[in-house]
Amino acid sequence: MEQITGRERIYKGRVVTLDILSVTLPDGVQSKREVVQHPGAVAIVALDDEQNVILVRQYRIAAAQYMVEIPAGTLEPDEPPALCAERELQEEAGYKPGKLESMGGMYVAPGYTTEYIHLFLARDLTASDLPADDDEFIDVVKMPLASALAQIDSGEIDDGKTVAGILRAARRLNR
Amino acid sequence: MEQITGRERIYKGRVVTLDILSVTLPDGVQSKREVVQHPGAVAIVALDDEQNVILVRQYRIAAAQYMVEIPAGTLEPDEPPALCAERELQEEAGYKPGKLESMGGMYVAPGYTTEYIHLFLARDLTASDLPADDDEFIDVVKMPLASALAQIDSGEIDDGKTVAGILRAARRLNR
Numbered sequence: 001m002e003q004i005t006g007r008e009r010i011y012k013g014r015v016v017t018l019d020i021l022s023v024t025l026p027d028g029v030q031s032k033r034e035v036v037q038h039p040g041a042v043a044i045v046a047l048d049d050e051q052n053v054i055l056v057r058q059y060r061i062a063a064a065q066y067m068v069e070i071p072a073g074t075l076e077p078d079e080p081p082a083l084c085a086e087r088e089l090q091e092e093a094g095y096k097p098g099k100l101e102s103m104g105g106m107y108v109a110p111g112y113t114t115e116y117i118h119l120f121l122a123r124d125l126t127a128s129d130l131p132a133d134d135d136e137f138i139d140v141v142k143m144p145l146a147s148a149l150a151q152i153d154s155g156e157i158d159d160g161k162t163v164a165g166i167l168r169a170a171r172r173l174n175r
Numbered sequence: 176m177e178q179i180t181g182r183e184r185i186y187k188g189r190v191v192t193l194d195i196l197s198v199t200l201p202d203g204v205q206s207k208r209e210v211v212q213h214p215g216a217v218a219i220v221a222l223d224d225e226q227n228v229i230l231v232r233q234y235r236i237a238a239a240q241y242m243v244e245i246p247a248g249t250l251e252p253d254e255p256p257a258l259c260a261e262r263e264l265q266e267e268a269g270y271k272p273g274k275l276e277s278m279g280g281m282y283v284a285p286g287y288t289t290e291y292i293h294l295f296l297a298r299d300l301t302a303s304d305l306p307a308d309d310d311e312f313i314d315v316v317k318m319p320l321a322s323a324l325a326q327i328d329s330g331e332i333d334d335g336k337t338v339a340g341i342l343r344a345a346r347r348l349n350r
Contacts, residue, residue, distance in 0.1 A: 060285035104330025110235040155279025167342035
């Protein structure tokens with residue numbers, strides 16, 4: 001356990017807020033912790049009736065490359081995660097889920113960020129009439145679940161939430 | 176694709192460095208991106224001869240709780256990932272791997288951090304004589320791989336690299 005004894009806010013941004021926490025370690029020593037405060041997010045493993053998984057491809061400047069990921073997005077203040085998941089799946093991928101199950105979630109990097117991603121499994125998809133976000137440059141990529149699993153095994157799909165989300169969904173579906 | 180046209184360094188820390196990038200979007204619009212610069216890391220799925228997986232339990236202030244994770248650590252400048260993995264497995268868990276295989280890796284949160292984790296599968300473990308890091312308060316937890324998989328399915332284990340790493344290793348071992 002570490003006791004927080006002070007907090008210095010370095011930066012408050014659109015996605016990321018950076019705090020330096022002063023802490024007391026279990027042995028009484030004083031130390032500092034750099035913590036990125038993040039509002040949390042959702043990510044959705046969406047499967048159509050033919051066992052295709054709906055993925056999105058976009059440029060990620062932090063990775064300096066295009067990446068293929070499951071649809072995801074940041075929680076709005078006080079937004080219930082399931083509503084956020086429905087919204088993001090429509091905005092990013094153009095699908096509305098008839099059935100949305102929680103798979104719990106995960107901390108993406110608990111060593112320095114508070115971000116927790118709520119994971120969902122979406123099925124019974126229908127085309128959404130909600131307009132896409134106009135500030136996002138995203139391509140929808142549909143591929144058989146078996147191909148996505150092969151690309152995870154090979155390392156070609158290498159986004160953490162996508163690897164964890166699809167592998168958890170596959171176990172749930174006994175594949 | 177996004178072109179970087181400027182970079183403002185907000186903070187340079189021990190683990191985390193925060194930059195605000197000025198970018199030109201595909202449609203020519205100017206925008207900003209908050210990017211956490213991270214040196215990269217390794218994480219190790221270590222299995223003993225009885226198919227137990229070696230985990231570590233430590234307090235994570237960003238998650239405000241104790242968490243069970245696979246051993247992991249940040250790369251030193253110019254450190255080869257495999258050497259870092261050997262070092263961290265010894266420092267954190269007290270085991271030396273006789274056999275260390277790369278499983279590729281993953282971006283933990285490519286929306287805002289450059290952190291890439293190199294994943295390894297370690298086997299043929301022997302007790303290490305390297306002293307443990309004295310600034311880390313870590314307990315080693317050994318559990319059957321089947322139990323770890325059950326705790327991932329239930330959401331009890333909810334660290335991203337741990338979920339992704341163990342599920343990838345289990346597929347590799349056909350479990």
